[in-house]
Amino acid sequence: MNSNGKGKRYIYRTEGVCPAEIHFELADDTLEQVRFVGGGCPGNAQLVGALLQGRQAGEALDLLKGIACRNGTSCPDQLAKAIESALHGSLSPARSFNVLSDPEPRSRIGLIGDLAGNAGDVDLIAAGMKEKGVEAAYCLGNVTGPRADNAAALKAVRENGLYAIQGELDWRFGQNQEIPGAAALNQKDRDFLVRQPHVRTFELGGGHGLAFHGEYLQRLPGYSDYEPYALEMNMVCGLTRFMEDEEVFPALEAMLPQFTARLIIFGQTRSWGRWTLEQTEFISVGPARDEQGPAWGLLTDAGGGVSFEIVRVK
Amino acid sequence: MAESVKALPDDVQEIIDVREWDMRTRPGVQRFRELKAKSLPSVALDEELVYEAIIPGQEELIAEIQRRFQRKNAS
Numbered sequence: 001m002n003s004n005g006k007g008k009r010y011i012y013r014t015e016g017v018c019p020a021e022i023h024f025e026l027a028d029d030t031l032e033q034v035r036f037v038g039g040g041c042p043g044n045a046q047l048v049g050a051l052l053q054g055r056q057a058g059e060a061l062d063l064l065k066g067i068a069c070r071n072g073t074s075c076p077d078q079l080a081k082a083i084e085s086a087l088h089g090s091l092s093p094a095r096s097f098n099v100l101s102d103p104e105p106r107s108r109i110g111l112i113g114d115l116a117g118n119a120g121d122v123d124l125i126a127a128g129m130k131e132k133g134v135e136a137a138y139c140l141g142n143v144t145g146p147r148a149d150n151a152a153a154l155k156a157v158r159e160n161g162l163y164a165i166q167g168e169l170d171w172r173f174g175q176n177q178e179i180p181g182a183a184a185l186n187q188k189d190r191d192f193l194v195r196q197p198h199v200r201t202f203e204l205g206g207g208h209g210l211a212f213h214g215e216y217l218q219r220l221p222g223y224s225d226y227e228p229y230a231l232e233m234n235m236v237c238g239l240t241r242f243m244e245d246e247e248v249f250p251a252l253e254a255m256l257p258q259f260t261a262r263l264i265i266f267g268q269t270r271s272w273g274r275w276t277l278e279q280t281e282f283i284s285v286g287p288a289r290d291e292q293g294p295a296w297g298l299l300t301d302a303g304g305g306v307s308f309e310i311v312r313v314k
Numbered sequence: 315m316a317e318s319v320k321a322l323p324d325d326v327q328e329i330i331d332v333r334e335w336d337m338r339t340r341p342g343v344q345r346f347r348e349l350k351a352k353s354l355p356s357v358a359l360d361e362e363l364v365y366e367a368i369i370p371g372q373e374e375l376i377a378e379i380q381r382r383f384q385r386k387n388a389s
Contacts, residue, residue: 218340225339238343247352250367254354255337 007032008093009222012082016071019045021195022082023094029057031083035176036075037194042187045075057083096222097212099229100197102136102163106204110137111211111297112162113267113285117148121294122156128313132298138200140267140285141167141213144193146182154189164196167267168216171198199229201261205301207281210261214242214268231255232264236282242269243282256280263299263306272297272310281306318369326376329383360386 007027014022020038024031034052036045052060064080085091110129115121129137143157143164144150150173157164166174173185174194198220199212210229215237217223225234235255239248256278265283272286272295285297294313299306319332335342337354349358353367357375359382370378 225336231338234338234340234343238340239337239346248346250353251337251346251351258338 008086009033009096010082010086010091011094012078012085012091014075014078014082016073017069017075017078019075022075022079023194024079024082024086026057026083026086029087031055031057031060034079035194036079037191039191040075046187048076048079052079057087093222095227096220096224097198097217097227099199099201102200102202104135106135106202107301108132108134109202109204109209109299110134111265111283111285111299112137112139112288113297114141114167114270114287115139115143115145115153115157116287116289117143117145117150117153118289119149119152119156121288122153122160122162124294124313125288125296126156126160126162128294128311129296129298132311134298136202137162137296138202138211138265139164140211140265141165141171142169143167144169144173144182144185146179148183150183150185151189154192158192163200164193165200165211165213165267166193166196166198167213170196171216171220201229204263204299205306206304207262207306208260209263209265211265212267214266229260232259232261235259236264236266237268242266242284243273243275244269249277253278274308281308283308286310318372318375321372322376322379326379330379 007025009023009025012022014020018040019036022036024034031052032054034049061080061083064076067074067076069075082091112125126137139157139162143153146169169179170193172179173190176190198217199210202209210232212233217233218237224230235252236242240252259280262279263281265285267285269284270287271284273284275282283297286295288294288296292312296311298309298311335345337343337346346356349356349363351363351366355369356363357365357370359378364378
């Protein structure tokens with residue numbers, strides 16, 4: 001089931017049922033892409049989603065309302081509440097990409113680039129980060145790989161308490177897309193991926209930071225150039241081609257006063273790099289493993305500024 | 315930049331079509347790259363990047379517009 005992007009997408013936080021969220025789209029009052037995320041009976045939930053695909057919202061409400069399962073409600077009943085909230089306007093459409101803010105200011109942040117489903121590297125890197133006193137570790141995607149044991153990698157990410165950010169492949173898995181050649185991923189892992197943010201923001205060294213994977217975010221249904229942080233993405237991905245076109249840096253500098261973030265981190269290019277323009281830092285995060293072995297990035301509050309180093313795991 | 319263009323006299327306004335691109339947007343960035351511009355603000359006339367990182371004086375801009383208009387209409 002893939003979105004055609006014509007409808008408005010909603011995310012409803014449930015109460016009293018197993019799945020934490022219900023995702024769905026409404027296009028001209030027609031239901032699409034109904035999905036119960038984060039728990040519950042995956043088979044039944046998929047069946048409900050399939051049966052409701054293309055139904056008019058009013059018709060679906062007649063079927064869903066009042067069904068009880070636990071706590072005086074049920075997954076269908078919660079979906080009915082979600083649809084009514086969307087129709088009445090009390091539930092706003094979801095943004096094209098999810099931004100999650102790190103709740104605590106940090107002084108040492110670890111950065112992990114393309115893990116590509118390598119569970120062994122997760123453990124090695126996490127151990128190295130612990131030695132260096134890292135407070136929070138961000139995986140900039142892709143956590144998964146096209147031909148890897150992705151279930152093991154996701155388990156390792158969860159067990160090591162790393163914060164994942166959706167890369168393009170992670171997003172495709174999360175959208176239940178079939179990836180040619182990729183090992184099957186169960187619904188629980190796909191649900192885990194779809195609930196990870198596309199963008200993570202943070203505070204470090206008194207500055208506001210932004211971490212994301214890359215330009216696929218600009219192709220998400222409903223992407224707006226005026227969403228928070230879209231300016232930074234448009235400049236990094238489109239204007240400078242991930243900072244590789246230095247000829248346009250004068251134009252980038254002219255746009256910097258409009259930026260919200262002063263520390264911008266991305267992972268798409270799978271190469272390490274750092275650029276400083278007018279007190280704004282841009283960091284490209286390399287892959288979690290290259291020809292020299294596992295590697296990760298360490299960002300440190302350097303008293304009013306930020307220091308950055310690439311750490312090689314021996 | 316668009317303000318200085320809007321302030322052009324009526325006789326100049328009649329011979330031009332003005333399009334302003336917002337550099338915050340993907341279409342703006344795409345147009346910027348198509349013109350092979352490097353700095354802001356930039357002004358292109360007839361698909362040709364003419365002014366970069368400066369706002370030309372009104373007299374200079376009018377003279378350049380009229381020169382191009384006459385050249386196009388001379389043939």
